Amino acid sequence: MVSSSMTSNGASLSIVFDRLRWEEKELLEKALRLGYNARLVDAKDLVFSTSGIGKGTRAGSAIDGMNLGDVVIQRCISHYRGLYITACLESLAIPTINGYGVAETCGNKLLCSLALARHNVPTPSTYFIFSAEKAIEMANNLGYPIVFKPIVGSWGRLVIPVKDREMMESIVEMREEMPNPLSKIYYLQEYVRRPPRDIRAIVVGDRVITAVYRYAAEGEWKTNIARGGKAEPCKITKELEDICLRAAEAVGGGVLGIDIMEDEARGLLVHEVNNTVEFRGAASVSSVDIAHEIVSYAMRVVRA
Amino acid sequence: MAKVRCLECDRELNVPSDAIEGEIVTCPDCGANYEVARSNGRIELRPAESVGEDWGE
Numbered sequence: 001m002v003s004s005s006m007t008s009n010g011a012s013l014s015i016v017f018d019r020l021r022w023e024e025k026e027l028l029e030k031a032l033r034l035g036y037n038a039r040l041v042d043a044k045d046l047v048f049s050t051s052g053i054g055k056g057t058r059a060g061s062a063i064d065g066m067n068l069g070d071v072v073i074q075r076c077i078s079h080y081r082g083l084y085i086t087a088c089l090e091s092l093a094i095p096t097i098n099g100y101g102v103a104e105t106c107g108n109k110l111l112c113s114l115a116l117a118r119h120n121v122p123t124p125s126t127y128f129i130f131s132a133e134k135a136i137e138m139a140n141n142l143g144y145p146i147v148f149k150p151i152v153g154s155w156g157r158l159v160i161p162v163k164d165r166e167m168m169e170s171i172v173e174m175r176e177e178m179p180n181p182l183s184k185i186y187y188l189q190e191y192v193r194r195p196p197r198d199i200r201a202i203v204v205g206d207r208v209i210t211a212v213y214r215y216a217a218e219g220e221w222k223t224n225i226a227r228g229g230k231a232e233p234c235k236i237t238k239e240l241e242d243i244c245l246r247a248a249e250a251v252g253g254g255v256l257g258i259d260i261m262e263d264e265a266r267g268l269l270v271h272e273v274n275n276t277v278e279f280r281g282a283a284s285v286s287s288v289d290i291a292h293e294i295v296s297y298a299m300r301v302v303r304a
Numbered sequence: 305m306a307k308v309r310c311l312e313c314d315r316e317l318n319v320p321s322d323a324i325e326g327e328i329v330t331c332p333d334c335g336a337n338y339e340v341a342r343s344n345g346r347i348e349l350r351p352a353e354s355v356g357e358d359w360g361e
Contacts, residue, residue: 077359
């Protein structure tokens with residue numbers, strides 16, 4: 001099922017989604033306004049097969065009769081659905097933003113932390129542990145509070161500031177009962193002493209196009225806008241720009257949301273890089289037309 | 305404005321005729337979420353997926 005709007009004979013672009021949010025509608029509107037043939041494509045209706053792969057042509061023109069155009073902006077809210085659709089698209093030689101490698105790295109906090117560390121991007125000290133016993137032992141050795149995060153997930157869900165040994169043991173006990181094998185990979189991160197806010201910067205290609213402070217909602221420790229946090233403009237300093245571009249490069253580049261904490265002693269620390277960046281909160285306070293920038297970047301990728 | 309009925313509680317729901325496929329409609333009575341779909345030009349509702357463990361940015 002495709003929602004389509006054709007306005008010109010220029011380059012064509014598909015926005016693949018599985019939950020239509022403000023951002024996807026905004027991207028469509030800006031793409032149409034820029035004169036591109038743009039459409040929304042529901043990921044739940046897509047079917048791929050091996051038959052179009054390896055033919056040496058851009059086979060995107062014929063996937064189950066659906067033309068996905070010159071470039072795809074991947075906007076699935078489900079990480080795994082988006083990731084594997086991107087794998088299919090890339091095998092069909094359809095340029096996809098972001099690429100599979102970027103999505104895989106950013107969608108997994110363990111892989112993302114490793115990539116940042118490999119590129120010497122300042123991050124909070126983070127530990128990866130592979131058994132329940134060792135996770136408890138490690139948390140006790142590091143001391144409390146310490147932050148536990150699931151390695152896949154978003155919007156701050158199940159991210160827990162662990163206050164003491166008893167709480168840590170309860171978390172581990174619960175994780176061990178969960179059927180998902182990823183529940184048994186333990187990701188512990190130092191509790192950073194920061195103001196009650198973090199910074200969300202949006203990188204598009206080789207530029208930091210905007211940045212906002214995200215303040216935690218009242219009674220909340222997490223700053224996610226999805227949890228009721230509010231945004232305020234943030235000046236893009238040379239230091240901020242530098243760390244954002246290094247973080248973007250570390251994960252493979254593209255359209256990315258870089259989350260940064262301001263540590264009282266060490267300055268800026270990148271704690272997360274988001275692959276399918278939500279930008280409604282940032283757009284509400286930014287003077288930059290974020291969707292316009294993303295669509296323009298997608299078209300530059302096609303022409304490169 | 306198209307009139308459709310909530311599949312859960314049967315309340316009448318008004319969906320703008322220019323609604324985009326995939327837009328979410330929530331029943332104010334029972335809270336059920338639906339995606340707007342079209343079939344032969346007619347607006348229909350299909351149950352929306354609930355939040356998954358891997359949802360987000």
